[in-house]
Amino acid sequence: MNQVAENWKDYECIDAGNGEKLERWKDVILRRPDPIALWPIDPSDAAWEHPHAHYHRSNKGGGHWEYKERIPESWTIRYRNLRFKVSPTGFKHTGLFPEQAANWDFLMDQIEQAHREIRVLNLFAYTGGATMACAAAGAKEVVHVDAAKGMVQWAKENMVLSHLEDRKIRFIVDDVLKFVEREKRRGRTYHGIIMDPPSYGRGPKGEIWKIEDQLYPLVSACMDILDEQPLFFLINSYTTGFPASVLQNILNTTVKKRHPQGRIEAGEIGLPITGSDMVLPCGIYGRWVHDPNA
Known part of the structure; x- marks a missing residue:
């Protein structure tokens, strides 16, 4: 019995593939690793090239964020009557799953x-x-x-x-x-x-x-x-x-x-x-x- 989180308005998984996912967190687009996304992406999709921030893994472990546009250190997103702080961390997560x-x-x-x-x-x-x-x-x-x-x-x-x-x-x-x-x-x-x-x-x-x-x-x-x-x-x-x-x-x-x-x-x-x-x-x-x- 699989469950899908399909009631979000402030979040969406725009696309996934090639070991990454492209997400919208309210008004901020993040590109992050996702090792389970083993299928290819559409090479003609330009959305992947213009995130606000892109997390790159390091061959030595960990990684870093490449900021292509200035974004807040943290911001708030809403789910139903709940509100959560989102902030990109040094280990790729945002504080919310x-x-x-x-x-x-x-x-x-x-x-x-x-x-x-x-x-x-x-x-x-x-x-x-x-x-x-x-x-x-x-x-x-x-x-x-x-x-x-x-x-x-x-x-x-x-x-x-x-x-x-x-x-x-x-x-x-x-x-x-x-x-x-x-x-x-x-x-x-x-x-x-x-x-x-x-x-x-x-x-x-x-x-x-x-x-x-x-x-x-x-x-x-x-x-x-x-x-x-x-x-x-x-x-x-x-x-x-x-x-x-x-x-x-x-x-x-x-x-x-x-x-x-x-x-x-x-x-x-x-x-x-x-x-x-x-x-x-x-x-x-x-x-x-x-x-x-x-």
Whole structure:
């Protein structure tokens, strides 16, 4: 079951191919690497030659932005009633993954239709796209956990931009597994858990994260803080070589085993390419959602 983020107005993937993508972020056109775009581009399409900025990879790792026109250091884009700061970083990213809007829509729909108080935990929460979506949808509390202090600060800026200061959002800089274990000791539970684990990472005190070694133990640990009346459990992944069926199997052997009244959906997540009828694949997702008819 594939999901496509097709409701954007301030963002579009104009074209993709030759290992790159051409995007519009409100009024700014960026050209960035995308190793999954293995098909050719139309050599007669001049749009590729006139972005505002073009990120070039280095053979030695990393890369740099070539600015063809002056652009702001940061600017704001809108999705539904949410607003986010966008800023090109030295490692090609912009602080937002627009394909995640498909997951945001799912989360917002679930919370709005629940008609009860919902507490949400967002792990590896980055700059807070899912955090803001859940808060805007009416979650009673959203706990935002990320090991990178700078990303948590960026998420706080997004909260202000989205006018969500009056919502209960807790921002935590911590190693996610350590935080989950502490929440278990405190006896706290969540109706919805979201995680977007990296392939490899480090916690604030140097803790090593390897998705192939630690994803299942983390999901298993989360079973102890998932409420007895859960609403959803969502895993997103960008790890190369991980098929969606891996996430489906993990959810089957953890969440579904403990909470059989639910269904599991898994697949690719992607962006429509406006210059063609193709979709740019952008990772995978797996989710368990409460379903009394299951």
